[in-house]
Amino acid sequence: MTAVTVNNIIKRYGKKKSVVTALHGISFDVKKGELFGLIGPDGAGKTSLFRVLTTLLLAEEGSATVDGFDVVKDYKEIRKRVGYMPGRFSLYQDLTVKENLDFFATIFNTTVEENYDLIKDIYSQIEPFKDRRAGKLSGGMKQKLALSCALIHRPSVLFLDEPTTGVDAVSRKEFWEMLKRLKAQGITILVSTPYMDEASLCDRVALIQSGHILSIDTPQGIVQQFGKKLLAVKAGQMLPLLQALKEHPAVADAYPFGEYHHAVMKGAGRQELEAYLVKRGFEFELKDAEPDIEDCFMGLMRDGR
Amino acid sequence: MKQFLSFVKKEFHHIFRDIRTMFILLAMPVAQIIIFGFALTNEVKNSKIAIWDQSGDAATASLVSELEASRYFEVEQAIHSPGEIGASFKKGKVKLAVIFPPHFNEDLQHFNKAQVQLIADASDPNVANTLTNYASAIIMDYQNRITQNRKMPYTITTEMRMLYNPELKGAYNFVPGVMAMVLLLVCTMMTAITIVREKEMGTMEVMLVSPMKPFRIVLAKAVPYLLLSSVNIASILLLSKYVLDVPVNGSLLLLIGESFLFTLVSLSLGLLISSGAESQQTAMFISLVGMFLPTVMLSGFMFPVENMPLPLRTVSNIVPAKWYYIIVKSVMIKGTGLHTVWKETLVLSGMLVFFLGLAIRNFKIRLA
Amino acid sequence: MSDKVIIAEKLTKRFGDFTAVDAISFEVNRGEIFGFLGANGAGKTTAMRMLSGLSMPTSGKATVAGFDVYRENEKIKRNIGYMSQKFSLYEDLTVRENIRFYAGIYGKSSSFIREKTGIVLKELHLSGEADKLVKSLPLGWKQKLAFSVAIFHEPRLVFLDEPTGGVDPVTRREFWNLIYEAAASGITVFVTTHYMDEAEYCNRVSIMVDGRIDALDTPGGLKKTFNAVSMDEVFLKLARKAVRTAD
Structure with a gap:
């Protein structure tokens, strides 16, 4: 069963002379009950794609369905059955928490009581503040209220556009835990994020950059596709070390990665590299590293360039 | 329907929780009526005048006292040379000089013809015009009385009467104008801004991705402003009757009905603007420049349309406020009925159909 | 001149009965990359505002670039640079016009501006785009340009407020390269970020919880103290203790 199908979607903005293409023929499917991540930096086209799928924008070419309905023809049906949380938490800042929730319930022809079990887990955390105006909530609380709304x-399909942007690491963790519980209730979730580390929390992800999909797979699948040897190196002098790594012929790419530098190897060559670093006078620690989504994303970007 | 009412309720929350909106909606109309009714009036009261009486006889004395007795003038000084006229004008207090030549009474008695010279400070032409008119009227009045006594044959006397507004009160002009302005402000500008605000905040995105029919969203946003406009119409009418002494001479029902029609026209203009504007500033700018200015300049309430050059007169026809202004003046001040304003009513109805149609056609069920 | 670019002693800011920043004390050395972490609402923004001379502390002492935050905030502003993800450049001005404008604000001479503009554009590989409108540049380039503009007047200290939010991983690293270069040239960098791997790139990191600095050390030291394998873990251990949630 597929909840969302996307077929060669092309989205352009602007007229005649200054046309910007935001989506260059994007295709993928999302299965029912899946937690699907759209991972990419700002300006990659994530919001455009979400707007096409939520019937807010018309694509120039291609087709898409949500819950079996066409995004152009059956937009009314789609609007009845999807939930959408745009990038900026779209709440009425001058309404209280409870007023916001009641309002959204009425607009969607339901009541808070009817579906309380679904949101209870999330809403109960902000219920103590139900008479506070939404504008006075912290970022994390706004995020929870927007999700409740x-x-x-x-909804059968939930679209969350960058729900964790600008939110601190603790709130981000909590948010992903909430998403997992929602998924357990059978809701299909599409979530976009610029944080690469969040990819591992999804069932499947699409890596997107400049309107192109770089790769679609499970997080494990994407990591397996990396296909190159990756080493982590650290030394007292990190900046010269990076320079030295980049200069070595066996190294395809080297970049800082947290505490270590990551060196993507062209072939094997670990011993050679160690000998080279010793010769250059570095006191270093070198070990094999498992690539993560960020390594893969950079690898795919490099190949694409 | 429940959706709709809930939306309207939400809209009232927005209005009542924003002090600035409240101010524009409820305090502005009152403030405008008071400002236009009292401060910005064309009427001239107790203007200072100077008298150069070179004759000093009974006739000039009684004329001067008549001038002084009227509530328009107050004799500030007596002068004795032509040079003093300019000097007293330059000091800025005196606006009009009345000059009687020597032998005024004699000339009047023997030749039935005497001259008075009125010299006005025309740096403010409107005031100068009004003052000389008032002064001439008083002098004319005096002349009529003395000629009547002598029963002179072949004298043509002109009698003036100011119909509908015997006291020539500015409020009669301003109240209809302010009604038009307030309704435009509330319905066009506020409606446009509140819709565009939802676009800016991103809440419009969520509203569009809901089962609520898009046009109903916009309609629900307009309803509170429609209701508040009725409050404004009522408060303006009450204020004008009890504070400015401008009565409603014609049918109150007709007046309210016509105001409702104009409100709807303004609302459709607001909706039209909101469909094109992406930011609150743009909405405000279009409302002010596109709606407000033409209303002030071309509706006839500040400057008479009849005196404008043909191109401007032609343009004034597309300003809805012009027609509303004519209607309100006729119904409220002249006390006429629908039979005299049906043409204007028809024009406004046509505009409503046109603008509403255009607003619906331009309305976007998507973001772009 | 002292080698301490920031000295804060019991710096406190109260709003009514709410203590946003609660007696924080720390020092930042010249040329250091200082990571300033904390959950939303921990008081980072308030603390940065006080240090950049935008907001008066309620109590405590602080000097920034040798100037007192109470009395010499105008001098502070002249000696620091500031860049955030939200506010950076004028989109409807060209690259060159933006540089000129900001350098002009700091009273730099035309010849200085002209000469340095050439160098900066070359470093950023933007020489060909000098007369293009900023809005036509990709986000990553804009952020790098914004940083170069923020340090164009050669300040002693630059505040970076989440400078890399939403930027792709490659550009993010290029951005940090610029930070390293600036630090090497003697500019002190004070940076906030939500990316925990970036915390590793800092010389020292402080973590604010509920208005207080709960930890301050090198990334390695912090990981040791908190018995954690990554900065992410350190942060979560500390921030989970937070009681307050308001922004």
């Missing part, structure tokens, strides 16, 4: 009509 997007869920109040028990």
Whole structure:
């Protein structure tokens, strides 16, 4: 069963002379009950794609369905059954928490009581503040309220556009835990994020950059596709070390990666590299590293360039 | 329907929780009526005048006292040379000089013809015009009285009467104008801004991705402003009757009905603007420049349309406020009925159909 | 001149009965890359505002670039640079016009501006785009340009408020390269970020919780103290203790 199908979607903005193509023929499917991540930096086309799927924008070419309905022809049906949380938490800042929730419930022809079980887990965390105006909530609380509002009509597909942008690491963790519990309730979730580390929390991800999909797979599948040897190196002098790594012929790419530098190897060549670093006078620690999504993303970007 | 009512309720929350909106909606109309009714009036009261009486006889004395007795003038100084006229004008207090030549009474008695010279400070032409008119009227009045006593044959006397507004009160002009302005402000500008605000905040995105029919969203946003406009119409009418002494001479029902029609026209203009504008500033700018200015300049309430050059007169026809202004003046001040304003009513109805149609056609069910 | 670019002693800011920043004390050395972490609402923004001379502390002492935050905030502003993800450049001005404008604000001479503009554009590989509108540049380039503009007047200290939010991983690293170069040239860098791997790139990192600095050390030191394998873990261990949630 597929919840979302996307077929060669092309989206352009602007007229005649200054046309910007935001999506260059994007295709993928999302299965029912899947937690699907759209991972890419700002300006990659994530929001455009979400807007096409939520019937807010018309694509120039291609077709797409949500819950079996065409995004152009059957937009009314889609609007009844999807939940959407745009990038900026779209709440009425001058309404209280409870007023916001009641309002969204009514607009979607339901009541808070009817679907309380679905949002209870999330809403109960902000319920103590139900008479506070939404504008006075912290970022994490706004995020929870916006999610409650997007869920109040028990949507079959939930679109979350960068729900964790600008939110601190703790709130981000909590948010992903909430998404997992929602998924367990059978809701299909499409979530976009610029944070590569969040990819591993999805069932499947699409890596997107400049309107192109770089890769679609499970997080494990994407990591397996990396296909090159990756080494982690650290030394007292990190900046010269990076320079030295880049200069070595066996190294395809080297870049800082947290505490270590990652060196993507062209072939094997670990011993050679160690000998070279010793010769250059570095006191270093070198070990094999498992690539993560960020390594893969950079690898795919490099290949694409 | 429940959706719709819930939306309207939400809209009232927005209005009542924003002090600035409240101010524009409820305090502005009152403030405008008071400002236009009292401060910005064309009426001239107790203007200072100077008298150069070279004759000093009974006739000039009684004329001067008549001038002084009227509530328009107050004799500030007596002068004795032509040079003093300019000097007193330059000081800025005196606006009009009345000059009687020597032998005024004699000339009047023997030749039935005497001259008075009125010299006005025309740096403000409107005031100068009004003052000389008032002064001439008083002098004319005096002349009529003395000629009547002597029963002179072949004298043509002109009698003036100011119909509908015997006291020539500016409020009669301003109240209809302010009604038009307030309704435009509330319905066009506020409606446009509130819709565009949802676009800016991103809440419009969520609203569009809901089962609520897009045009109903916009309609629900307009309803509170429609209701508030009725409050404004009522408060303006009450204020004008009890504070400015401008009565409603014609049918109140007709007046309210016509105001409702104009409100709807303004609302459709607001909706039209909101469909094109992406930011609140743009909406405000279009409302002010596109709606407000033409209303002030071309509706006839500040400057008479009849005196404008043909191109401007032609343009004034597409300003809805012009027609509303004519209607309100006729119904409220002249006390006429629908039979005299049906043409204007028809024009406004046509505009409503046109603008509403255009607004619906331009309305976007998507973001772009 | 002292080698301490920032000295804060019990710096405190209260709003009514809410203590946003609660007696924080720390020092930042010249040429250091200082990571300033904390959950939303921990008080980072308030602390940065006080240090950049935009907001008066309630109590405590602080000097920035040798100037007192109470009395010499105008001098502070002249000696620091500032860049955030939200506010950076004028989109409807060209690259060159943006540089000229910001350098002009700091009273730099025309010849200085002209000469340095050439160098900066070359470093950023933007020489060909000098007369293009900023809005036509990709986000990553804009962020790098914004940083170069923020340090164009050669300040002693630059505040970076989440400079790499939403930027792709390659550009993010290029951005950090610029930070390293700036630090090597003697500019002190004070940076906030939500990317925990970036915390590893800092010389020292402080973590704010509920208005206080709960930890301050090198990334390696912090990981040791908190018995954690990554900065992410350190951060979560500390920030989970937070009681307050308001922004």
